[in-house]
Amino acid sequence: MREKLYRFMSGRNGMDELSRMESWLVLILLLAGVLTRLGIFTVLALILMIHMYFRVFSKNTAKRYEENQRYVNFRYGRTVQWNRAKKHMGQMKTHRFYRCPACKQKVRVPRGHGRIEISCPKCREKFIRRS
Ligand SMILES: [Zn+2]
Structure with missing residues (x-):
């Protein structure tokens, strides 16, 4: 079974930072759907889940790597901005x-x-x- 899974996943993208973030978002959207009973959250969660699995099983790893890098850079930029704002607030x-x-x-x-x-x-x- 392990062997089969390993062979199936070889050459595929697998989980990366972007898909990990998406899986968290799916969870949050599903929870929001349960709490608010709004169908839109469940629909969004499903779309996002499909996108996430598409990326995980994708064999175009170069393209997926590029997407992931873009996400990682974006997140890094936000972190830098946030830390700068925090430092600024502390010195006010x-x-x-x-x-x-x-x-x-x-x-x-x-x-x-x-x-x-x-x-x-x-x-x-x-x-x-x-x-
Ligand atoms: Zn000057």
Whole structure:
């Protein structure tokens, strides 16, 4: 049985990050369908499940790899953005953020020093703001 499954799966894409994410989404959609009793969730779950199994059993691994890479890169970008936002929120109490009027570079200054002259770390432009 194991041997048969192994032979069947050889040359096929199998599970990757994208299909793992899809299988979670299927589960969530099915749960949403049960909780809300809206048929649309079940239909969406089915469509997604078909798409997921299509990718898992697909023999066009190059194309599937490319899709997966796109998803992984997308997720990485979101994580970076989220971490940046989190860091920014953590510093809101102690710092103020301004954009350089010349080059739009974000500049961070400590709060509580009154009016100060800020010099942009990127283009050396000087501007005055309240800290
Ligand atoms: Zn600048």
